Amino acid sequence: MSFVIGVDIGTGSTKAVLCTLDGEVVAVARRDHAPNLPRPGWAEMDPIHDWWTQVTEVLTELTTNANATNAFGDTAGGEGFARGVGDAGLSGGVGGAGGGEVVGVCVSGLGPCVVQADGELVPRRPAILYGIDSRATREIAELTEQLGAEAILERCGKELSSQAIGPKLAWLRRDAGDGWRPDDRWFSAHTYVIARLTGEWVLDHHTASQCDPFYDIHQQDWATDWVDAVLPGLVLPPLVWPYEQVGVVHEAAAAATGLAVGTPVIAGTVDAWAEAFSVGVRRPGDLMLMYGSTMFFVQVLPAPTSVRGLWTTSGVEPGSHTLAAGMATSGSITTWLQELTGGIPFATLLAEAAAIPAGSEGLVLLPYFGGERTPIYDPLARGVIAGLTLRHGRGHLLRATYEGIACGVRQILDTFTGTERVVAVGGGTQGGLWAQIVSDVTGVEQVVPRQTIGASYGDALLAAIGIGAVPPDTDWTQADHVVVPDPSTARTYETLLRTYTELYPATRDQIHRLAEQ
Known part of the structure; x- marks a missing residue:
């Protein structure tokens, strides 16, 4: 049996997936890492340890799975993962694939x-x-x-x-x-790995x-x-499109990864665009909302345009264009909060937040913990928590975090035009609370796909297209459910949004002074 591998180097981890040519997930692998923040305003990674070494580890794990002798039907955990397990399920390879062959690999990365x-x-x-x-x-x-x-x-x-x-x-x-x-x-992250795999600079x-x-x-x-x-x-470097083949695995890379010498390597792209591709955001009017360490937005355009405050880019498919936006810190704030409150199980923290009413009982949070990109473009912005009282607990803080992020999402979505369909992806869609709050604050329905692995799944599809195994218009995604706004929260969240919008300009000068210390 033939397989393709997709690898994504993200902000918080490197993830890889082994798929059949019809999109069935056979095995996954993951290695965690984190950015280094050596100075205020700086964010770095070690290209050898965080990128190349971790990629070799996940590739070795998956190629071992692909070459395993146990029967395909015995793949441990594969069925559960294929149903859409989120980030929490991406830990280590699962099962084997009965003497298969990896016929293509594609890499995406943070960027x-x-x-x-x-x-x-x-x-x-x-x-x-x-x-x-x-x-x-x-x-x-x-x-x-x-x-x-x-x-x-x-x-x-x-x-x-x-x-x-x-x-x-x-x-x-x-x-x-x-x-x-x-x-x-x-x-960039993925092109460095491609160079290590093939010797090609593109x-x-x-x-x-x-x-x-x-x-x-x-x-x-x-x-x-x-x-x-x-x-x-x-x-x-020479320019290529994300599903073009750019080279083949050379001997040294084969020894490091378990891939066969001569395995085709596909160009790949930035992780958010690979993720959008993975869930079928490919037609004008489609918009992906990615829940992760940062919130990211990608909308497919009918033609290039310039919108102040947003980013027009080339897309994944040849000749295509997209409009994008991104917040600086989102899911990373929830990780910070969990660590700050003693590292309790996140499920416990989530349950406490779900029990708090809309509006977090008077608590408002600005999620600018690492400055902010869209919509305010202020690298000196910082997080603000307003309205704290002695009755507020950690559940209030998590709910206020979700609500603050949702207000930022609302500000950004209001600048997009022509949106016909919003697809929600990423680990933050699991559990339901965060995505529900975003729909409640924005008034927008969100389609959640059945398969939510993310960018690595899109990479696997790009690999299958790039080697000519499937047609370019192949789409592996299927919808699982739709998140619908709760009208009972509308008035509360309109009031919250007004306070949220006023809070940044009201505190900007003081925050800038603090940021310079």
């Missing part, structure tokens, strides 16, 4: 990120992460002044922000000085379209004149 590596693919420094790393504030201002804010918005589809790679490359060049050598290359169009201001969203090509003006001599 856009940037790591500088030498000609032997040895990183010269930790990887700088996506919009949660705001160190390049000075470079954002300088490039905006040099090229013009309106020109950047029109050509690149978005304003420069901490999400953009161009300012981070400028920061690296300035900081590295002579340490940036002619044979150095720069990578970048998919979607990730390139977040390398502002160096990509022309209308031409869907590098803006070489702006590259030469800003970072003369910067070498650019």
Whole structure:
């Protein structure tokens, strides 16, 4: 039997899935990690340990499963996972696949990120992460002044922000000085792993379209004149689409991963877009709402457009475009809260939050614990908890966290137009409370798919398409249920939203002073 593997390097873990060519999940593997936060506004990862080593581990686990001799029907836990187990179920491989062959692999990753590596693919420094790393504030201002804010918005589809790679490359060049050598290359998370697997240096169009201001969203090509003006001599990788084959596994990578020499490797893309692809968000008007360490939004567009405050990008499929937005901290706040309250079982904390009425009995939380991307674009924003009294407990805090995130989601969804269908994905959809609160605050129905593995499942589909095993329009997703707004909470949440919206500007100056300490 033939199998494909999808691998996703996320903010909190590396996940991989082994699938048949019709989308049946056979085995999964996971390794946890976390960003390093060495200074305020900085977020980094170790490309060797957090990316390459963990990818080799999950690939070895899944290739062992694929080559196992036990019968396919004995796959332990596979049926339960295929029904849509969330993040909590992604721990270790499950079962085997009766002497199968892995015929393709695709990798996605958190992003856009940037790591500088030498000609032997040895990183010269930790990887700088996506919009949660705001160190390049000075470079954002300088490039905006040099090229013009309106020109950047029109050509690149978005304003420069901490999400953009161009300012981070400028920061690296300035900081590295002579340490940036002619044979150095720069990578995002998944393209670094692809280089380690195949020896090929490429970048998919979607990730390139977040390398502002160096990509022309209308031409869907590098803006070489702006590259030469800003970072003369910067070498650019060839551009490919996410389901194109970019190389094959070489001998050293085969020894490290258990994959066969010559196994096709597919380009992949940023994790959120792979996740959108995994749940069939592929038609104009489709919007994915991803519940994870951060909340992320991807809407498919009929044509490129420029919307201030949002990000227009190239999509997954050739010639496609998407509109996106992202919050800086979401699910990561719930992890922080669980640790802060003594590490009690999350199910206990969730049950306590579910017992609290809508509005958290007068508690409001701004979820800007790591600054904020959309909708306020303020790297110096910080979390605020307002209305605390002695009667509030940890359940109130979790519910207020969900409600604060939901208010941010409402602000962002209000800036999208033409949305016809919202698909909710990610581990945060499990348990139901968070997704229900988001529907209640936004008034929007959310389709929850049967399979909620996430980006790695989308990678497996990209691999199957990329090797020609299935047609490009293949869609493996099936709807499980729809989350419908509860009208009884509407008045409470309209009042909460008004307070939430007023709280940020009312505290901004004081928070900025605190952020500088």
